[in-house]
Amino acid sequence: MRDALVAAAFRLFLERGYEETTVDDIVALAGVGRRSFFRYFPSKEDVVFPDHERCLADMTEFLATGADDEPVRKVCDAARLVLLMYAENPAFSVQRYRLTRQVPGLRAYELSVVWRYERALAGYLRSRYAGLRDGILRADVIAAAVVAAHNNALRSWLRSDGKGDAEAAVDHALEHVRAAFADEAVPAVTGGPEDVVVIVARRGAPLWRVVQEAESALGRG
Amino acid sequence: MRDALVAAAFRLFLERGYEETTVDDIVALAGVGRRSFFRYFPSKEDVVFPDHERCLADMTEFLATGADDEPVRKVCDAARLVLLMYAENPAFSVQRYRLTRQVPGLRAYELSVVWRYERALAGYLRSRYAGLRDGILRADVIAAAVVAAHNNALRSWLRSDGKGDAEAAVDHALEHVRAAFADEAVPAVTGGPEDVVVIVARRGAPLWRVVQEAESALGRG
Numbered sequence: 313m314r315d316a317l318v319a320a321a322f323r324l325f326l327e328r329g330y331e332e333t334t335v336d337d338i339v340a341l342a343g344v345g346r347r348s349f350f351r352y353f354p355s356k357e358d359v360v361f362p363d364h365e366r367c368l369a370d371m372t373e374f375l376a377t378g379a380d381d382e383p384v385r386k387v388c389d390a391a392r393l394v395l396l397m398y399a400e401n402p403a404f405s406v407q408r409y410r411l412t413r414q415v416p417g418l419r420a421y422e423l424s425v426v427w428r429y430e431r432a433l434a435g436y437l438r439s440r441y442a443g444l445r446d447g448i449l450r451a452d453v454i455a456a457a458v459v460a461a462h463n464n465a466l467r468s469w470l471r472s473d474g475k476g477d478a479e480a481a482v483d484h485a486l487e488h489v490r491a492a493f494a495d496e497a498v499p500a501v502t503g504g505p506e507d508v509v510v511i512v513a514r515r516g517a518p519l520w521r522v523v524q525e526a527e528s529a530l531g532r533g
Numbered sequence: 534m535r536d537a538l539v540a541a542a543f544r545l546f547l548e549r550g551y552e553e554t555t556v557d558d559i560v561a562l563a564g565v566g567r568r569s570f571f572r573y574f575p576s577k578e579d580v581v582f583p584d585h586e587r588c589l590a591d592m593t594e595f596l597a598t599g600a601d602d603e604p605v606r607k608v609c610d611a612a613r614l615v616l617l618m619y620a621e622n623p624a625f626s627v628q629r630y631r632l633t634r635q636v637p638g639l640r641a642y643e644l645s646v647v648w649r650y651e652r653a654l655a656g657y658l659r660s661r662y663a664g665l666r667d668g669i670l671r672a673d674v675i676a677a678a679v680v681a682a683h684n685n686a687l688r689s690w691l692r693s694d695g696k697g698d699a700e701a702a703v704d705h706a707l708e709h710v711r712a713a714f715a716d717e718a719v720p721a722v723t724g725g726p727e728d729v730v731v732i733v734a735r736r737g738a739p740l741w742r743v744v745q746e747a748e749s750a751l752g753r754g
Contacts, residue, residue, distance in 0.1 A: 423644045449706055452685045453678045453713070460677030464670050485670055492674070492713050 314352045314362070316342045321359045322407060330360075330415045357421045360408060364425050367397045368432065375436040383440040384454060384493050387433045388486040391462040394429060395482045398466060402474030409470040430459045454493050461485035535573045535583070537563045542580045543628060551581075551636045578642045581629060585646050588618045589653065596657040604661040605675060605714050608654045609707040612683040615650060616703045619687060623695035630691040651680045675714050682706035 320342035324333040335356055339349050353359045371390050378386070398405040412418045434455035441447030465485040469478040541563040545554040556577055560570050574580045592611050599607070619626040633639045655676035662668030686706040690699040 420641050420645055423648055424641055427644055446709060449682060449685050449709055452681045453706075453710060456677040456681030457674045460673045461670060464673045484667075485674075488667060488670055489674060 313342075313344060313348060317344070317349055317352060318359055318362050321356075322404070322411075325360075325411055326407065330411060330418065357418060360411065360418055361421065361425060363397050367394055368425075368428055371429065371432050375432065383437055384458075384490050386440075387437060387455065387458050388490060390433060390436070391429075391458050391486065392479075392482060394462065395466055395478060398470070399478050402478075406470055406474045409467075426459060426463065430455050433458055454489070457489045457492070458486065461489045534563075534565060534569060538565070538570055538573060539580055539583050542577075543625070546581075546632055547628065551632060551639065578639060581632065581639055582642065582646060584618050588615055589646075589649055592650065592653050596653065604658055605679075605711050607661075608658060608676065608679050609711060611654060611657070612650075612679050612707065613700075613703060615683060616687055616699060619691070620699050623699075627691055627695045630688075647680060647684065651676050654679055671714075675710070678710045678713070679707065682710045 317338060321333070321338045324337050324341060328337075333356075335346060335349055338356075338359070339346050342349075349359075353362070371393050374390050374393060375386065381389075412422055434451050437451030437454055438448055441451050444450070462482055462485060465481040466478070469476060469481055538559060542554070542559045545558055545562060549558075554577075556567060556570055559577075559580070560567050563570075570580075574583070592614050595611050595614060596607065602610075633643055655672050658672030658675055659669055662672050665671070683703055683706060686702040687699070690697060690702055
């Protein structure tokens with residue numbers, strides 16, 4: 313019944329426009345009563361984004377498990393859950409994207425949903441960085457960067473009508489963020505193309521520290 | 534008259550609550566007509582954020598001048614304009630912060646304002662990074678990171694009732710972002726070419742050889 317309500321709502325939104333469609337129109341087309349609608353959706357706006365609550369719950373659960381993961385990688389993986397939700401049904405996601413562009417109220421709703429995802433990621437990072445100098449700041453900045461990268465790739469994909477490899481685009485975008493923040497977490501060492509290791513050392517650094525970094529970079533610590 | 538309307542509105546919001554105050558109440562206390570209110574503010578929400586439009590215009594103008602600036606530094610400086618607006622009147626900013634925490638409609642309004650600042654910064658960076666590989670992605674990520682860092686410091690200051698040095702806190706937060714993204718602009722070396730040594734080693738290389746290279750690179754062979 314929930315799916316039928318979403319399908320009826322979108323058919324009417326596309327035919328008549330979002331503002332011109334009432335909840336009464338939706339329930340009439342779906343052949344159910346108003347109370348059924350409000351059992352599933354608190355408001356007309358919520359029927360446009362039927363899966364975000366589930367996705368937010370999934371993300372929260374995902375972040376609560378596996379405490380030993382590398383923090384930035386973990387939030388990147390968490391962000392991918394949102395992409396998967398969109399990619400489950402590309403045609404629906406593209407329709408919704410177009411609708412959201414047109415209706416200011418829906419854009420505001422979307423901003424508040426994005427904000428909740430960002431706070432979930434930031435909350436996780438804040439707990440992982442607890443006690444670190446600038447831990448809260450770092451958590452907030454990385455969460456915002458992850459969300460921005462994810463949405464950059466997601467929106468490109470939606471604008472291209474769901475064509476192309478959304479997962480590859482999101483992976484690429486998230487890797488961009490991971491690279492920017494990786495050297496904060498690990499020493500200033502980047503693993504070059506497979507077989508080369510680059511070690512960056514300050515000229516004043518003690519030799520033992522450079523050797524230590526070299527050892528760990530070469531995987532022989 | 535504009536200031537009088539804002540003052541009357543806030544007095545009523547604090548006394549009675551935001552939802553319980555009507556535009557009629559505000560104009561009655563300010564001693565003006567409804568039309569005067571709507572000449573200055575499109576809605577009751579707008580009177581809560583009377584200076585954002587001006588600040589957005591100032592930011593846009595600031596970003597349009599001085600084309601040769603270092604891009605990340607430029608958007609950090611642009612973000613500081615928002616802080617200055619808040620710091621102009623700390624007591625008012627703290628009151629508004631508390632009000633915004635309590636009223637979901639105002640939080641949504643604030644999210645949309647923050648989004649507009651972020652798009653202004655991202656638009657500037659997109660043009661500066663035009664033609665660069667991943668230029669749009671990088672622009673969006675940096676804009677989001679700058680906004681998150683700025684707001685992290687701003688909100689800490691507001692939560693502390695406007696005590697402490699807001700400018701120093703924002704400077705520190707923005708420097709965090711600048712440091713994370715500085716090495717994208719220059720080659721994969723931080724700290725400038727003068728005082729940093731880069732050692733490239735094959736992953737299979739024996740450690741003693743890497744140490745030898747490090748020694749001679751650091752000038753201590």
